[in-house]
Amino acid sequence: MRLDHEGIVDAVSARLTEAGTAVAACDAAVVELSRHTDAIIAVLLHGRDQLRCVAATGSWQVFASVPPGAGVSGRVYLSGKTETITAVEGDPDYIPTAPNVTLEICAPIVDRRGRPVGAINLEWTEHVDSERWRETVERIAERLSARLEQLGGAPTETHSEKLLRHAMALTSAASEPQLAAAAVEAARDVAGLTAAVLVLTTPDGPRLNIPVTPPNGLELRIRGRLCTAGRSQLHRLVSRAQRHGALYTLGEPGQDAPDDYAILADAGVRTLIAVPVGRLGAGGVMLVADTQAVRPDAETVNLIELLAAQTWTCLDRLRTLEQLHERAMSDPLTGLRHHGPFAERMTTATPGRTALVAVDVDEFKSINDTYGHQVGDRVLVELARALQAALRHGDELYRIGGDEFVAVVEVRRPAEALEIGERLVRAARAVGRTVSVGVAVQRPGEASEQTLRRADVALYDVKRDGRDGVRLAAVRPAEPPALSVLR
Structure with missing residues (x-):
């Protein structure tokens, strides 16, 4: 047919x-x-x-x-x-x-x-x-x-689909800046407003959380006002949301903004949704704004609250993972990085520029034997802080043994590394202790283990000559003497 x-x-x-x-x-x-x-x-x-x-x-x-x-x-x-x-x-x-x-x-x-x-x-x-x-x-x-x-074109996402998609993006964030970017993008999208800014509480007070994505014009203006407003005003913004919950406001003509939001009105904000993030004293606030006076509905504000809750959950997870990673990479007594991170750092060493400064506490065994291990631990913690404070910005200190430390420093000449070793000797003396220090600059084609060995040999030479000093390593290392005699 x-x-x-x-x-x-x-x-x-x-x-x-x-x-x-x-x-x-x-x-x-x-x-x-x-x-x-x-x-x-x-x-x-x-x-x-x-x-x-x-x-x-x-x-x-x-x-x-x-x-x-x-x-x-x-x-x-x-x-x-x-x-x-x-x-x-x-x-x-x-x-x-x-x-x-x-x-x-x-x-x-x-x-x-x-x-x-x-x-x-x-x-x-x-x-x-x-x-x-x-x-x-x-x-x-x-x-x-x-x-x-x-009919208005292809069908758009439902609120549920949109919320689920953004929740997945928040969960996938691998860092705080990535999480901030995902949270800001989600808040803008769900609310249908122009700008979103995340303010989080830190030990130093509230601060703007900067995402990895570039901000738009309104976000730049809001950040500029918040950065110049001072810590007390940021604290009031966060505290208001934390204590009283989510709110939204309309910048109707003829109505002045409350004092807490005057700086946002000055940035051109006419509609603002403020939603608490996390718990009182430890969380923050998500500010979602627009230059137009629109009327957010209750469902939209509820969705922003759910996004804020998910953001806090993901942030707490990231911070917990970071703490666990830091513990795994650090010495629990002194807080310094240990031999694992030291080996990783040395994979990026530059021959002729990267120097190792080996440090050994003088007569540490006698401290433990005479006063006990608790006193010995306090000595190590005190010395670690003193040595760390004596280093320059960018220098890195590691604890690679019981009373053995090594600093990785970038220098232009060997004499500069020797000067850093002398600073460490003086820092130990300032807390009533002495250390022996050996310095070696990595040579072209030399493995990091060999560089450390040369620094150790120089350190042993210091101990043989009476301790409490620093020495630059020879180009070719000799066999180190027995430690039991020198410590």
Whole structure:
């Protein structure tokens, strides 16, 4: 029986006029088409960087989403041109959905400017008139495009979908700046407002949390006002939200902003949502703002509160992981990094510029034997602080043994490393102790273990000569003497 293709287009068009939403329109087109053909039918629309299947029928399997450019439908979406494929197995982009497919026709769905917003795809497992069906599919795609335009375009995310997507982004953040960027982006998106700024409490007081992404104009103005406002005003902003909960305000003409928000009004803010983040005394506040006076609804404010709660949960997790990592990498007694991080640091050493300053506490064994290990531990902690304070900014001190320390320093000449060793000797004397110090600058092609060995040999020479001093290592190390005699 000969198909009435004109009647198929008219029937689909009639069903489209009855649809009240974009999803209903796509579904109507698929359902009506399925009454006239046994083809596998799918309508995909672009959203959130994917082509997402909005309606389908007759499929053995349906791909819920594909990246633009993937599959025939993704290719048609990018090109904006209809394709007829009569040998699907030979097409490099074909994605099998059912066995024995012999024909695929895919047409783009476009907006009024002619930009693709999706695709309608039909696949047959029987012989049909490909030329007639290509024309019909193209005409239906045109009618569907027009109806989607009348209904406001492709369907947008629901609040639940949007919240879940942003919650995943927050959970995936690997650092505080990345988390701040995800939180700011989420707050702007969910609230539909221009700007978002995160203020968190630290041991030094409230501070702006700077995300990795660049801010927009309003965010720059808000940050500028908050940075110049001073710590007390930031504290009032945070405290107000922490004590009284979420709020929003409208900058109605003729109404002055409260004192706490006057600096934000000066930045051009006319609508503000302020939501507490975390707990009183340890959390902060999320400020979401716009230059227009809009009316946030209760659901939007509730969603921002949920995002703030998720942000705090993720922040607490990141900080806990950072603390655990720091403990794993540090000596629990002195807080200094130990031999593991020391080895990692030496992988970035620069021969001729990186020097090792080996430090050993003089007569430490006699301190432990005479006064006990608790006193010995206090001596090590006191010395570690003194040595750390004597180093320059950028120098790194490690504890690599019981009473053995090593500093990694970058220098321009060996004499500069020797001067640093002398500073460490003076720092130990200032707390009533003495140390023996050996210095070695890494040579080209020399392993870090060999550089440390040369520094140790120089240190042992100091001990042999009476302790409480510093010496630069020889170019070629000698065998170190027995430690039991020298310590």
